[in-house]
Amino acid sequence: MAEKKQIKATLKSSTRTGAKKIATVMDSNATAFPLKTEGDNLPTVSEKRKILFVASEARPFIATGGLADVIGSLPQALAKDPQYDIRVVLPLYSDIKPEQRRKTSFLGNLYVPLGWRNQYCGVFTCVENGVTYYFIDNEYYFKRPGCYGYYDDGERFAFFSRSVLEILPFIGFYPDVLHCHDWQAALAAIYLKTMYCKRPEYQYIRALFTIHNIEYQGKYSLDILEDLFGIPSEYKYLLEYDGCINLMKAAIECSERFSTVSPTYAKEIKTAQYAHGLQDIICKNEAKLVGILNGIDVASYDPATDKALFANYSTENMQGKAVCKTEMQKMLSLPVKDVPVIAMITRLVSHKGLELVQMVAEDILHEDVQFVLLGTGDVAFEEYFKDLGRRYEGKASVNIAFNNDLSRKIYSGADIFLMPSISEPCGLSQMIASRYATIPLVRETGGLYDSIKPYGAGGNGFTFASCNAYDMLYVIHEAIDAYKNKESWENLMKKAATTDFSWLKSAEEYKALYIDTLNAF
Ligand code: GLC
DSSP, X not given: OHHXXXXXXHHHXXXXXXOOOEEEOOBTTBOSOEXXXXXXXXXXXXXXXXXXXXXXXXTTTBOSSHHHHHHHHHHHHHXXXXXXXXXXXXXXXXXXXXXXXXXXXXXXXXXXXXXXXXXXXXXXXXXXXXXXXXXXXXXXXXXXXXXXXXXXHHHHHHHHHHHHHHHHHHHTOOOSEEEEEXXXXXXXXXXXXXXXXXXXXXTTOEEEEEESXXXXXXEEOTTHHHHTTOOOGGGHHHHEETTEEEHHHHHXXXXXXXXXXXXXXXXXXXXXXXXXXXXXXXXXXXXXXXXXXXXXXXXXXXXXXXXXXXXXXXXXXXXXXXXXXXXXXXXXXXXXXXXXXXXXEOOBSGGGTHHHHHHHHHHHHTSSOEEEEEOOBOHHHHHHHHHHHHHTTTTEEEXXXXXXXXXXXXXXXXXXXXXXXXXXXXXXXXXXXXXXXXXXXXXXXXXXXXXXXXXXXXXXXXXXXSSOHHHHHHHHHHHHHHHXXXXXXXXXXXXXXXXXXXXXXXXXXXXXXXXXXXXXX
């Protein structure tokens, strides 16, 4: 009865949005998309646009990387616009901290079909800064440490994605745009466009898929298509790529629009060098692709108020930054002296350009500098940097850890922030460092290219173009020299700290993209 009411309401709201008739096509070249017919209009301005974010992590609930920062801040930036109703669905991992967990309340439960299984799905909810969050509960899938890295991740995120579609009547919310992020949420777009769009209440929902990193595509053996993912074999052509299931490929193909997290990365992923095998799919769909640079949560990353800092400061009064540096040096057992501190806060994986650092680490450390590293990752890199730290005791501080509090102390205490990524879809650390008046030194790729401009040309940091350790070293020397001129360095710090990395501009670009997605067919 309640569901019937809901369906009626949705149909009414669809009519209000101006859409009239739809047609569904289904042949070997096209998926079961509802197609708009002539006369379809944009939603009227008087109605709220309903956006449902689907993602595998979001601050402040659960975070393993940059995705969590974006899903933690973009929805809230959008929700400031009274014309938008923004909601987010996440898995209810057991690692969500108790203080966050306590904020949620139980809405109810249902059973979600997954191949031949019917799985329990509890739904929890809470509201934070104008955004409604839903959490999908199933202890079999999510009562495990961490978020990823299990043999059955494909099944876990298939269950999550399928649950997103199943809970819509339950929560009484049919979004205008289902905004899915990375491969873990790809199946939500795929289920929508293959199976659910035939239901009247789902037919007007448009899908937008955002790639945060094309390296992780969600590849599985073709045998599990029907059994585990529950997708009829007639859609095999949509999911198959290179002899296996490729969830990212299918989400790109079947979403009305797809995006990535910087304009330069949007160009780069059309090439074999960056696309990890998906370049042909990207090029084929390039008319649907948009690159929007991420912002950061400038309220959370504010040196004037950040409680993790040894002292607060702002561009009007930078004295606190010197305190941050001295106290950080003490904390990390580095001599307290006025030499440039070069910092890296990074996952220790190859695409972060760590081989470049390895090649010239000794040259860097022979200069009158200090080097601070914070991060975890591949064992080989961890061991290499630990050894470097031992050999350059008192000059290099190597911290193999993931520590939010320490990261903020380093962002504020360092002078130069090194980020020589081989590829970087957007990168947030260079923006956070900037905000703390720590000068980024980056390779010109992806979002690094879009956010940091060279000092020599009046920019906010230091940059080098090719993947060459000696080009990087040359620019490091340039930065060390620039540091010696206190007055111009102070100006550079102010320039970096006042560069606008808020979500203001990017949130507007997302709104335009939602409208474009709604208009697409
Ligand atoms: C991924 C990317 C990173 C980006 C983040 C948020 O972690 O590797 O570059 O900033 O997603 O979009």
